[in-house]
Amino acid sequence: MGEMKSAWEKAMEKAEKLGKPSDEELKQLEHIPTGNMLAAKFLQDEKFDLDAELTKHKGSEARRYIIQGAQEIFMRNITLPHNDHDKQVIDRAMAGIKVIKENKKQLDTIYERINNLLSYYEQARQQSFSQFKKNFETKLKEASQALQQSASAGVNIEAQIQQQFQDEWRRASNELDNQYQKALEEHKQQIVKIA
Numbered sequence: 001m002g003e004m005k006s007a008w009e010k011a012m013e014k015a016e017k018l019g020k021p022s023d024e025e026l027k028q029l030e031h032i033p034t035g036n037m038l039a040a041k042f043l044q045d046e047k048f049d050l051d052a053e054l055t056k057h058k059g060s061e062a063r064r065y066i067i068q069g070a071q072e073i074f075m076r077n078i079t080l081p082h083n084d085h086d087k088q089v090i091d092r093a094m095a096g097i098k099v100i101k102e103n104k105k106q107l108d109t110i111y112e113r114i115n116n117l118l119s120y121y122e123q124a125r126q127q128s129f130s131q132f133k134k135n136f137e138t139k140l141k142e143a144s145q146a147l148q149q150s151a152s153a154g155v156n157i158e159a160q161i162q163q164q165f166q167d168e169w170r171r172a173s174n175e176l177d178n179q180y181q182k183a184l185e186e187h188k189q190q191i192v193k194i195a
């Protein structure tokens with residue numbers, strides 16, 4: 001029991017050293033979650049009017065933090081697309097950012113770059129998958145011939161092959177994603193800097 005108390009005391013000492021949060025930190029803690037929530041609603045509901053919600057806070061000090069919170073969520077949802085749903089979410093997130101940013105012209109320029117990058121990514125992903133599948137099928141034929149020669153019975157080779165295919169494709173896909181993710185992050189940082 002003494003150890004628990006001493007751990008508690010240590011935690012309290014650390015908290016005291018950190019001190020009370022500043023007014024700025026308190027405002028962030030209060031209003032950023034509101035922005036997070038508004039952005040989430042915007043992403044989920046196409047009829048949600050984000051601009052009208054932000055107008056309610058026009059002229060208030062809270063608006064800046066609400067926009068910051070919304071931007072966090074929108075930026076988190078601009079990712080490399082792996083399916084049609086991802087593309088819809090990305091488009092919606094980009095539309096949300098357009099609502100909260102004032103410099104639309106600069107934003108459009110960056111959006112054009114992002115759309116080009118995502119288009120190249122999708123093409124590269126499709127080509128990579130086709131090439132990967134072709135190479136894997138060749139390996140599979142070779143393995144199948146070797147198996148027929150050894151005639152090992154009772155082995156569920158199909159499940160093993162499917163698992164190997166998925167593992168190897170996941171690895172190859174991650175390598176491709178890493179190449180494009182860096183460029184996407186650079187564009188996202190440019191968006192954050194826009195007023």
